[in-house]
Each structure stands twice: as structure tokens, then as C-alpha cells.
Amino acid sequence: MAIIRLRPAFKDYIWGGTRLRDDFGKDCDFDKIAESWELSCHKDGDSVVADGEDVGLTLRQYIERHGRAVLGTNCERFEDFPILIKLIDAKDNLSVQVHPDNEYAQRVEGEYGKTEMWYVVDCDPGAELLYGFKHEISKEEFAERIGNNTLLEVTNNVPVHKGDVFFIEAGTLHAIGKGILIAEIQQNSNTTYRIYDYGRVGKDGKPRELHVEKAQDVTVLAPAKQYPDTPAEQHEGWTSKLLARCEYFTVYALDIGGMAELEADGTSFLDLLILEGEGTAGDTPFKKGDSIFVTAGTGRFAVNGKCKAVLTRIDKF
Numbered sequence: 001m002a003i004i005r006l007r008p009a010f011k012d013y014i015w016g017g018t019r020l021r022d023d024f025g026k027d028c029d030f031d032k033i034a035e036s037w038e039l040s041c042h043k044d045g046d047s048v049v050a051d052g053e054d055v056g057l058t059l060r061q062y063i064e065r066h067g068r069a070v071l072g073t074n075c076e077r078f079e080d081f082p083i084l085i086k087l088i089d090a091k092d093n094l095s096v097q098v099h100p101d102n103e104y105a106q107r108v109e110g111e112y113g114k115t116e117m118w119y120v121v122d123c124d125p126g127a128e129l130l131y132g133f134k135h136e137i138s139k140e141e142f143a144e145r146i147g148n149n150t151l152l153e154v155t156n157n158v159p160v161h162k163g164d165v166f167f168i169e170a171g172t173l174h175a176i177g178k179g180i181l182i183a184e185i186q187q188n189s190n191t192t193y194r195i196y197d198y199g200r201v202g203k204d205g206k207p208r209e210l211h212v213e214k215a216q217d218v219t220v221l222a223p224a225k226q227y228p229d230t231p232a233e234q235h236e237g238w239t240s241k242l243l244a245r246c247e248y249f250t251v252y253a254l255d256i257g258g259m260a261e262l263e264a265d266g267t268s269f270l271d272l273l274i275l276e277g278e279g280t281a282g283d284t285p286f287k288k289g290d291s292i293f294v295t296a297g298t299g300r301f302a303v304n305g306k307c308k309a310v311l312t313r314i315d316k317f
């Protein structure tokens with residue numbers, strides 16, 4: 001029974017900006033902060049307990065110390081920690097990429113596949129991202145367009161606005177465009193197949209690796225499937241809106257005008273990623289940019305303050 005603030009791991013990929021430090025108060029001295037991994041048990045970047053008696057433990061060590069019951073009964077079906085939550089600041093375009101599903105990823109990469117969801121926290125006017133194809137194409141056309149650099153003629157390029165949500169099932173071709181700041185909720189995986197990188201070079205001056213063959217194996221050559229829009233639920237002084245629910249994660253947007261009563265029952269932990277405002281969750285203070293991990297079985301707790309957040313849990317499937 002605990003409500004814990006986490007410290008993220010940071011990534012300085014070439015396309016990152018400085019907003020996670022400048023606007024979200026992240027304590028990181030990288031030149032560019034592309035990503036902060038706000039809820040992570042991944043070997044490539046662990047979140048760490050930020051205060052209290054377990055301060056300094058990685059989230060993985062915390063779970064080992066307190067037992068898997070802190071994750072809740074709905075997580076028993078996952079061998080490993082199920083999800084990874086990030087903030088992503090795209091100052092420049094990300095590569096055009098695709099992620100494999102569980103079957104392919106576990107066979108070829110030895111980790112989970114990746115279905116993910118984006119919540120647009122903020123964006124520049126006119127910002128766009130790439131989300132699947134405009135229409136279905138054949139495997140031959142896909143190969144030909146990769147070869148002659150005309151792939152972007154058949155991809156679905158979408159103008160984005162603050163608060164937009166994109167559900168990106170494994171196999172969906174996608175790219176975050178420049179000027180977009182996103183909260184990403186995804187399966188616990190770091191497997192990405194890059195298919196087009198705008199001819200850029202990495203920090204070592206060489207083009208970043210492409211994974212065209214694997215991408216051709218896993219890409220669904222059709223329009224992406226968006227999660228259906230669901231109306232917001234009104235509570236006394238706050239609202240919650242379901243953004244997406246799948247076997248890996250269930251995500252809500254919360255808008256709290258002063259006080260909300262939330263509950264972490266025995267079935268799942270919760271993660272609250274604070275996007276605006278400040279307050280307390282139980283006795284734990286938070287501000288914009290913080291990630292709050294609530295162990296399963298904590299029960300009812302109050303969130304006090306004016307804030308916007310995304311709440312993630314694992315449902316039964």
C-alpha cells in the first residue's frame with residue numbers, strides 16, 4: 001500500500017528537444033532530452049523511487065522487495081512487467097517505424113512486441129504525424145516505394161491538436177512529427193524497426209540503421225485502426241475519459257478541478273502521469289511532469305489539487 005513518486009530514465013536521441021527540462025522541470029543535463037521513461041522496468045532504462053524509505057531503488061528492485069502483489073492480480077498473466085510509460089519531446093521528426101507483435105517479437109527479439117498509445121500533450125501549430133496508410137497497398141508496392149523513396153506518398157499524414165489520441169496496434173506504420181510532445185503508453189518493449197530516417201546521420205556521423213526486411217515482415221499494409229471515441233464521465237468536481245483499453249493497458253485522461261477520489265484495488269497498480277498542475281495523491285506531493293505509482297491494494301485515496309493527468313492500469317482480459 002504505497003503511493004510513490006518515480007524518477008525517470010532519460011534518452012538523448014538525435015531528434016529530441018529541451019522542453020522536458022524547460023517546461024516539465026526534469027532534472028537532466030543532456031543537451032537534448034528526447035524521452036523520459038516515467039514508468040519503466042526495462043533493462044534499457046529503469047525508473048527509480050524518488051523519495052521515502054525505498055528511495056533509490058529501481059522500480060524492478062522495489063517490486064522484488066515488496067512482492068509481485070504490488071502489481072495486482074491482473075498482472076499475473078504477464079511474465080514480465082507489462083508496460084512502459086514515456087514522455088516524448090520531438091523537436092525533429094522521428095524515423096518512420098513499426099513494431100512487431102508479441103508472437104514475432106518473442107520469436108525474433110526475445111522480448112514483448114509493442115502496441116502503443118499516444119496522447120498529444122502539446123504541439124506546435126501545423127504539426128503532423130504519420131499514422132498508417134491512406135489506403136491498402138500490396139507487399140510489392142510497399143517494397144517498391146521503400147526502394148525508390150516514395151513511401152511517404154501513400155502514408156496517412158495527420159494534423160494533430162492538443163489532447164488527440166492515437167492507438168497504434170503492433171504492425172501499424174507510424175512516426176511522430178516535429179513539434180509534438182507526447183505521453184506514450186506502450187508494452188514493455190524497446191524493439192523498433194526503422195524503415196525511413198530522412199537520410200539523417202546519428203551521433204557517430206553514420207546513417208542510423210534501418211531494418212527494412214523485418215519491417216516488411218510485420219507491417220500491416222492498410223489504414224490504422226483508431227480506438228473508438230468514448231464520452232467523458234462526469235464526477236463531482238472531476239472528469240475521466242477512457243482513451244484506450246486493450247489487453248496490455250487501459251488509459252484514462254483525468255481533469256481534476258480540486259479533489260478526486262480514486263481507487264487502486266487488488267487487481268491492478270495505477271500510474272498517474274501529471275501533465276498540468278500540482279497537488280497531492282494521498283500524502284504524496286506532485287507537480288507537472290511527475291509520475292506517481294500506486295501499488296495494487298492501496299484502496300481509495302484522494303487526489304487534491306487542480307491538475308490534468310493520464311491514468312493507466314491493467315484490466316482483466
Ligand code: ZN
Pocket residue numbers: 097099116174
Ligand atoms: Zn513507436
